[in-house]
Amino acid sequence: MQIRYAVFTPILCRTQRFNCAINNTRLQMLFTQTVPGAIYLLATVSPRLDRYITLVKAYKMSMELDVFVGNTTIMDMEVYQLWLDGLTVSDAVKVRMDEGALLECEANPEVLTSDTMDQFRTFQMCERLLHSPTKLGSQLLYQIPAQNQIILIERYYEFDSVFAREVLGKKLSKGTKKDLDDISCKTGITLKSCRRQFDNFKRVFKVVEELKGPLVENIQRHFLLSDTLARDYAAIVFFANSRFETGKRKLQYLSFQDFAFCAGQLISYWTIGAMDSMMEDMDVDLEKEFLNELKDLKVLVNDKDMMDQHKILVCAALRGKIKVYKLMEVNFKNLSRALVNLASKLTHTKDVRDLFIDLVEKFIEPCRYDRWTVAEITLFLTHYTNAAHCLGTFRHQMIWDRYMGVIKSSQCSPLLHLSLIKVNYLSPTPSISSVSPPVNILNELNTFLICKL
């Protein structure tokens, strides 16, 4: 095969025959191919290749077939990433050139292209197996070392959180798939990669949807993913199943990780599996019965005495502890009503879907208007929850606990703390130490959403 490179470099070397091994410190000799008898240029190439290279191909011979197969499948994980990113072979070659792949082993663009094509082909052929990762271990076609198998699977199922944020809460259907090119434009992720990620979501969803048992574990078992990745997938599956509204403008400030955290909390407290881990449970759906029972909480706002008592208790606990005490005292009824009404409405699927937007509109925005700090909200919600227990006539302790329930989960706090640090513009300097561990789910959700605002 003959390729002549007309190279537009700052320096062109005219050399004598056979004198091709010039090695300048700044320049690297790339390629010399000559037609016998012809005067030829010696192509010199600077390490930064992106600026030029125009190939003038004078093929006398074309490669028809180029195959490289190893007994143990050889895979370059860097190329794998390029493939996953949905790059075409020529784009991938460019990226690799920029990364300096040509400096190794006296490679030339042709070699690089051939290698990239080969690797891409290998990945393409393995893709079928990656769709059901458990098969990858038992199949006989490719002999892949165990470590590589894990990397292959893990990377294949990794996704861009920007993309996931876009799809979150949407039905994983053909319709959504059609919109992927819009998402691709918006996020700058290649359409091919978007498709892969979307198909992954869909595949995981389909497999796990009907399965009993803890969601994260199911995902891990069937897709052999790492713990963190499986958790993220659990969130995606959960959101896709309940179809929570996440696309509204008011919710745009929340990232995928924020929602994933919320999903984790919801799974922990509001699903059937949350109550009885020994039961053959379903983690994907919210517990219908529980949602119905939430209606009973209405008594907290409908019963005037109880509401007054509740207010007195909360005020007593918070007096002098928060700056916005006055406003809180004035708005208590509104806030309480907002929270309880939200709970009682959750029997309707539509309202469940709007959970997040409602929370933001009914509770967080008023608080924000009053310039509450995150710490203050947290404190308020803690006492708000606890005070209800002291109400003598309030008989729905169980449900209340579950709705606002006391959580001793310490593992969710780091995430909250992190996000507090990250996004704090309600309170410029929050004293993190003062934030008690999150006490209940709605508290958390609220605090969380506020602080993100």
Add this chain to the structure above:
Amino acid sequence: MPGKLKAKIVAGRHLPVMDRASDLTDAFVEVKFGNTTFKTDVYPKSLNPQWNSEWFKFEVDDEDLQDEPLQITVLDHDTYSANDAIGKVYIDIDPLLSSEAATVISGWFPIYDTIHGIRGEINVLVKVDLFNDLNRFRQSSCGVKFFCTTSIPRCYRAALVHGFVEELVVNEDPEYQWIDRIRTPRASNEARQRLISLMSGELQRKIGLKVLEMGGNAVVGYLQCFDLEGESGLVVRAIGTACTLDKLIPGSEIKESPLAHGCRSSHNSPVHSACSSQRLSHSQNFSVSVPTLVFTEGGSPRICEFPFFTLTCFPPGFLVHIGGVVSARSVKLLDRIHNPDEPETRDAWWEEIRQEIKSHAKALGCHAVVGYSESTTICEEVCILSASGTAAMLNPRFMREGSVCVYSRFDDASPPSCGFCHIPYDEFNMPFPAQLTYCYHCRRQKVPDVLFTTIDLPAEAAVTGKGCLIQARLCRTKKKAQGEVNATAISNLLPFMEYELHTQLMNKLKLRCMNALFGLRIQISVGENMLLGLASATGVYLSALPAPGGIQIAGKTPSDLSYDQHISTMQKRINDTIAMNKELYNIHPPECIEEVVGSPIPDRQRSRLFRSTSESSDELSELDLSHGKKDAFVLEIDDTDAVEDIQSLLTDAPMPAGFYSCNTEVMPGIYNWTSGLQMFTSVRVYRLNNANLTNQGLNKIFTDLCENLLKSLYFKLRSMIPCCLCHLNFTVAVPEEELIQVRRHTPKNTSPILFIFPINILIKLCVFVCFPGSGENEEQLQFSMELCGESTSSNNQPTAKPSVSSVDYGSFADRCSTWLELLRLKAHTIRRGSVKTTSSSERCSPLPEVRSRSLRSTRSLPCGAPVTVVKMTPLSFLPRTRIVKYLGIINMFFIRETTSLREEGGVSGFLHSFIAEVFAMVRAHVAALGGNAVVSYSMKECVFMENPNKNQAQCLINVSGDAVIFVRESDQEAIPPLITCGQTSTTGADGTT
């Protein structure tokens, strides 16, 4: 009728969906042997059927056992229409027939379909009960062991080497029968696969019979080839070396046989004269008994007519002297084989060639040919038969008694490290012009200035520096012609090509400052309008041979000043390259020792001319030819050919640092192997767009192709530096029109295709090998070891830059494995008690793993997968391991065809998946025999035909090798029961490494 074959179908998995409606399959299995067929029940609606059938029993002749494969067909039951075939598995039961090989075949086999490739897997159990047959007129040869390995297998001892065995079988090619016009491609492919399987079975049986006749019990260096002669038929032929092998049992090897049967070489008698022949000075012996050191015994003399050995690696002391490469080629016109039972023509052709080889060897003063191989290349009706080998003198003792360790050398004139270099011929009556000097090692006998051989470097040879791969490439155009004219044209071209290749090899050898070639393999292939020659060998500097002189460039008309300058720059470049190569290959021969005795050859030979014309030789005598200390090699620049030569000399890109390559089994000069080993196959096809190129242009293109291929390999394997590419085996072919157009296809493109496929192996080497701590399973051990190799290599070889990717990868793999541990732990601990529902969840889960939840944690992890790692290597050994048992020969033939080429990723995608499938099937067969590696693996045939216009392609692949069980040397203590031969036997194995 002494045999009972039993087969049991256990289960299937990952079957394809055959019923679109239910997304499931109703599978059943047909088991066929000979004309008997059994069926299993239909296992309805499952992709993972559990048949658990009874034992199907076939009572058959052992003749059939040897010929026929067990044929397992998986089908999808269809109530209304014909049952659809899912695919087939052919199981060669030959390994079960030998008492020392495998006893049972049991494992998962990929279900293979010639149109769709691998479709799921099936678990099969096969056993054979063999009754002894003492009938001396029997047609079977059960129990004769076959080895592809071209040396004495590692856990055996050669008690007796009987000699050359050959056989060929011919048949009509089903692809060209009239019936093929009406049957489906699948049926035609399957008929072909079955026929070839049958033919190779028959061939093996017939060779086995010959071996038994000679009194042997094994065939070593078994080489089987197919000639697809198209219309004129299908020839399957095989050659090998008959031996009597004894299994090594610890301790027994020493006391064995100083007085075993010996036969004096001077007698061509069938008498077992039991004299101890060690006392004979073999140098005398050989001078008398040149042609007839043939060891006939009992059988017909025809069998032993040729003192040829297909072995390339010998026990120490076996080789006495090496004469040089002998080769013969003959161009034949194919005609239809009229009577398949009497393949006389083909036999006669080969006979003729072997005779020629024999006479060549005789001319070199040798009585035997070692490293012998035969090959053919076919283009339309023209067929070139080639045979080559190395003429040698052998130690007669091995013919009879062969005990390796009792060889006493007190009367031996030549020490072992140089003896084989000494000339076997009469120095005053040399068969070809050569420059003789006294051996640099022992100073007692004459040695030639260069030595070309087809064998591996003898283990005892003294070598300076490292070796390297040397290739000569040549392309010559030829007029398109038919029949007789074509054949004449080709045979006129052949000698010139051989000469050119030889010159190129010689020049390149000099340029690398080496003096011997091992493993020389010259392949010439014919196309419609070109001939291709490719010679590969491993160059080394043998300490016993004189240092090679440099290369001197001479101009014919030294009048022009600028011209002189041009020449001198070139000369300088060449000298620089030589100096650089000396460094690169670490060749620092002891400084020119004074020649003790003057060379008997007068000075006229001192400056050899390659292109000697009468006038130029006169000029040359005036030139100062003393380049360095030795005689120089002169190249004339005016000669257009020479320009080309120099060009090809200098365009050979040097290997990147950290890479070594050779085409022999072991790399000369490198001894620190690790067990990290990787085998790969690469295939490339190029299409020439304008075929009216000149010889030079073609040559250039061809050289570039080969260079580029090597470059690609280096680049791909860069993460494994330092590593050595061993047994780098290039094959080129020029498929002509006739081949591209299978009868179902119509050809559109009329340009020739070059076709190159190297099969090679990569062995990583590093100076220190660390074995990671115990407690890991084998897979992990193996791969983490490679990582270790990488990290240490960067310390030891500062020049070899460790690539960033590999480092990353290592740490990532580390992370992953720890994470894997975590995952495993978790899977074990979490929800251990919650195993309640089984049946209800079964239906809805798409994966079988859910069936029993208690098992899932271990089952679903990739590391806990039941797939055993099977290593494949074209070498006859695995470095740093010991082969404990040979399980039998693997010889498989596959055809794959597609009618949806584009959908399968084009030709590359198609071939890539096919090769991967072939590997998978070889691994599965080896694993089923209980083995964990294939040694002496080779891909003999890879014929590729395509028709992109019709979206079709077809490919044939033939692979062979020896299935073995190996243990790591460090594991020896860990699993003593597996080891049948103990520590003492390793001495023989270590000899060659």
